[in-house]
Amino acid sequence: MTLARGVRARAGAAIPDATVARLPVYLRVLGVFLERGVITVSSEELALTAGVTSAKLRKDLSHLGTYGTRGVGYDVGYLRFQISRELGLTHEWPVVVVGVGHLGHALVHYGGFASRGFQIVGMFDVDPDLIGTTVTALQPPRTVQPLSELESTIAATGAAIGVIATPATAAQGVCDRLVAAGITAILNFAPTILTVPEGTELRQVDLGLELQILAFHEQRKVAAVQA
Amino acid sequence: MTLARGVRARAGAAIPDATVARLPVYLRVLGVFLERGVITVSSEELALTAGVTSAKLRKDLSHLGTYGTRGVGYDVGYLRFQISRELGLTHEWPVVVVGVGHLGHALVHYGGFASRGFQIVGMFDVDPDLIGTTVTALQPPRTVQPLSELESTIAATGAAIGVIATPATAAQGVCDRLVAAGITAILNFAPTILTVPEGTELRQVDLGLELQILAFHEQRKVAAVQA
DNA sequence: TAGATTGTTAATCGATTAACAATC
DNA sequence: TAGATTGTTAATCGATTAACAATC
Numbered sequence: 001m002t003l004a005r006g007v008r009a010r011a012g013a014a015i016p017d018a019t020v021a022r023l024p025v026y027l028r029v030l031g032v033f034l035e036r037g038v039i040t041v042s043s044e045e046l047a048l049t050a051g052v053t054s055a056k057l058r059k060d061l062s063h064l065g066t067y068g069t070r071g072v073g074y075d076v077g078y079l080r081f082q083i084s085r086e087l088g089l090t091h092e093w094p095v096v097v098v099g100v101g102h103l104g105h106a107l108v109h110y111g112g113f114a115s116r117g118f119q120i121v122g123m124f125d126v127d128p129d130l131i132g133t134t135v136t137a138l139q140p141p142r143t144v145q146p147l148s149e150l151e152s153t154i155a156a157t158g159a160a161i162g163v164i165a166t167p168a169t170a171a172q173g174v175c176d177r178l179v180a181a182g183i184t185a186i187l188n189f190a191p192t193i194l195t196v197p198e199g200t201e202l203r204q205v206d207l208g209l210e211l212q213i214l215a216f217h218e219q220r221k222v223a224a225v226q227a
Numbered sequence: 228m229t230l231a232r233g234v235r236a237r238a239g240a241a242i243p244d245a246t247v248a249r250l251p252v253y254l255r256v257l258g259v260f261l262e263r264g265v266i267t268v269s270s271e272e273l274a275l276t277a278g279v280t281s282a283k284l285r286k287d288l289s290h291l292g293t294y295g296t297r298g299v300g301y302d303v304g305y306l307r308f309q310i311s312r313e314l315g316l317t318h319e320w321p322v323v324v325v326g327v328g329h330l331g332h333a334l335v336h337y338g339g340f341a342s343r344g345f346q347i348v349g350m351f352d353v354d355p356d357l358i359g360t361t362v363t364a365l366q367p368p369r370t371v372q373p374l375s376e377l378e379s380t381i382a383a384t385g386a387a388i389g390v391i392a393t394p395a396t397a398a399q400g401v402c403d404r405l406v407a408a409g410i411t412a413i414l415n416f417a418p419t420i421l422t423v424p425e426g427t428e429l430r431q432v433d434l435g436l437e438l439q440i441l442a443f444h445e446q447r448k449v450a451a452v453q454a
Numbered sequence: 455t456a457g458a459t460t461g462t463t464a465a466t467c468g469a470t471t472a473a474c475a476a477t478c
Numbered sequence: 479t480a481g482a483t484t485g486t487t488a489a490t491c492g493a494t495t496a497a498c499a500a501t502c
Contacts, residue, residue: 112418116435191339208343
């Protein structure tokens with residue numbers, strides 16, 4: 001379940017895959033400390049909350065640079081920024097949403113995208129009753145476009161992420177068009193398995209499947225999957 | 228990003244964590260072959276589609292048992308069943324949904340849960356207008372219950388998975404109650420970060436975050452995240 | 455039998471861990 | 479300075495890989 005290969009630190013040395021995979025966990029935990037107003041944390045505290053050993057945490061952070069202070073610990077805000085930057089999270093990502101039925105409508109109104117740094121730059125449907133309607137809850141407000149404008153909007157906005165909230169039967173066709181248009185990440189809410197062209201390296205994550213596996217194998221653990 | 232530790236094969240030997248993490252990928256790929264009517268696959272074909280080397284695939288499968296036939300390959304349906312069984316996916320999982328507003332309503336109507344082996348055994352809300360309403364789209368139909376009945380329903384149904392689709396402000400309180408009631412996996416749609424009691428081992432996955440990381444680090448790859 | 459492909463072996467590679475020197 | 483905690487070292491552990499004997 002490799003997130004990245006050959007990610008390069010500023011110094012030029014590659015960051016191990018295993019380390020990159022843990023960085024989002026550290027980021028999340030640092031966010032909690034920040035909310036609580038904590039200024040400084042030791043590797044011991046941070047590791048305990050993140051569920052790793054302090055040795056592993058220090059080793060991981062040492063690949064990014066030397067951001068700690070011996071005898072003191074790490075500055076929560078500063079470390080959080082450095083990890084964010086390493087992961088490429090310091091800027092917003094334009095997103096297109098295909099399918100504005102019940103689920104799609106609820107998703108764009110829910111605020112979960114905006115609060116995570118996603119900006120919805122296009123919404124598409126084939127239903128004439130939906131096309132032309134405006135979602136004023138978005139900043140800025142967006143109007144549902146006909147699906148035929150999908151490619152041109154992706155090209156114009158540079159959207160990198162696509163959300164599929166269509167019926168199952170339409171999902172694969174939409175997926176093909178998103179891939180062809182240059183989308184690099186797809187969040188699929190349609191209850192179907194998508195395939196992408198051969199040669200496209202694909203990281204398939206089935207959230208439902210993962211939940212079941214977690215519930216089965218980690219009976220006493222909790223998986224809080226933020227969707 | 229370990230899914231399981233010390234998972235035991237029938238023979239009694241532990242299956243390596245790295246192998247368990249790849250089993251869902253093989254499962255997904257086998258599903259695609261099955262849909263296409265393919266009877267037998269070689270490790271080479273399967274590995275190519277799954278994005279691993281054939282040596283790694285054979286090594287992984289050897290931990291589960293000897294399910295292949297030398298000179299022939301693997302029976303798609305049989306191997307798929309064996310992996311499913313290993314992952315604990317051969318039976319249904321009871322799910323409770325907390326929050327039946329726009330998003331919760333859309334989720335229970337969408338069919339994505341049922342098609343993945345989740346059975347919704349309880350829906351909860353605090354809104355008097357929603358309590359008592361019945362969702363006939365479910366099999367069997369379910370009636371929205373007051374939140375006060377959350378614990379008793381979890382105990383009665385043995386629900387292991389909870390879905391949070393409440394406003395952000397209510398999510399943490401619901402999370403606490405789910406954990407206390409013995410829920411082992413939480414799918415959180417509220418746009419907030421949840422924390423669980425110290426000592427609870429927690430696997431945090433932020434789907435939004437993962438999408439951003441994928442889009443940033445794997446510019447030419449597609450991540451079809453099935454939500 | 456001959457060709458094909460698995461399951462396993464052994465060597466290589468990378469990740470984890472504990473201990474501690476460096477240093478705030 | 480004395481106490482605390484980082485960043486790094488070196489040894490251990492586990493995962494990956496390529497080659498091939500086993501066998502359908």
